[in-house]
Amino acid sequence: MIIDAHTHLEPLVDSQAKAHTAYGMVPGNLQDYLRQFDENGVDACFTFMRRGLRLESRICESNDGLARARDKAPGRIYPWGTVHSAWPEKKIRSEIRRIAKVHGFHGLKFAPIVQGYPLSAAGMDIVAEEAIDLDLPVTSHDGSPEYCSAIQVAYYARKYPKLRVISAHAGLRELWPDLIDAAKELPNLWICLSGPTQWGIQTLYDRLGPEKLLFGSDGGLGHPAITTAYLRRIERLKAPKKHKEMILGGNALNFIKGHVPGSQPDGCL
């Protein structure tokens, strides 16, 4: 079973248009998204919004759109919502509770580089309090100074040891080495491999083993080859088959709310 722990879907219908091109491609609808992952043999995805991460005014609407997409493709889409750290405290708390309890989301996704604040912003303390209380993991874009480098994601995990934190890009091409010591030290820090070089992915595996690593592609919005490329990287990883299976999906199961160890999520192939 393959679970892609980092994908994006555009839930805003008016943003599925040429004017909102992502990397030269028009963002597709839910069917396009599912087809891309079918073609790549991916069974299920952790699904994040797209434009809502940049447009604070459309976050709640995007959270709702992800919930609708999940309802149309249960077992394939595991939505992670977002809030904005600059919102009033009451709104941060209420929206997190709404997407956790009403929508049943599986985690929170942040992209501080486009949302415009560092992980050390006061609002992220409120996020952590709620996420811990609701047992929601948090994933953050990383690899991008000055708001969300890899070491800043490590800080967030260190600051909140009861919060499960996933580095969404493993520090991208250059900052992944910061995660080696951090992931060894911090039991609450995991690493999604959507970003490092092949050597970086291999080194993270060699130094950390498979338990902390998750396959992710950042696919869903553009060309299906985005996902193919990262599947090739895991395929060429020098590691036993069992470890590759953990990285490709086994470890991600632990982040699916209500998952019973040893079983597969409903709807998975």
Add this chain to the structure above:
Amino acid sequence: MKTIDAHVHIGDGVRMRHDADSLLKNMDKAGIEFSIVCPMDRHMAVANREGNDLVLKAVKMHPDRLAGMAVANPWFGGSAAEEIRRALGEGLTGVNIHSVLQGFRLADHIVDPILEVAAEAGVPIYAHTGTAGVAEPFHLIELARRFPAVNFLMGHAGASDYYNDAVRGLEFARNVWIESSRNGPANYCHWQASGAVERVVFGSSAPEYIPEIELETLRDVFTETTDLERILAKTIQQVYRGRLPV
């Protein structure tokens, strides 16, 4: 289809090791006829002469498969320019600058003496880009504007966060081309949509990446034969002004 890899490293670094034999084996597996080699790791940062000699040795042993780029840390001042002059005189055909490993801001005038040697020799410069504050695409554009007679390769095309800057910068300097390593299908599509395909050259950055995989991924997106011919061979020959022996 003729394939030239514009960016690979060899050396016995502190963190990475990659010798010429491994490189050639991987080139054969990937169907790459020719690669442009530079030192890496400590050889890029400090032990420059040792690195240049290692690349020279590989190039002299395999002149039909490899060309090489010289390195020298500009903080060594006049002796850095002399080392570049020596290595080019011995047979290397380009210069690689890595402002992150060598500790300077890419547009800093500290690098000018090295670029002057490259200009005199008529060889291209490869510059690492993609690191915030010290090695951004627009830094390279400044260098290219200061040295309009020199051809520049924008290493890694600003990957990963500077994909817009990499393409936008091209309009300010006709003497800059973008090199593909560290990029993937998303940025390939961005280059296509931005009309930048004629300015793209293929590089794998081996051993950071496996050339075979990088070529497969490139071909997933660039499906037109004319585009592939340019990216894989023709454009890098243009950057080298016909000096590559392939």
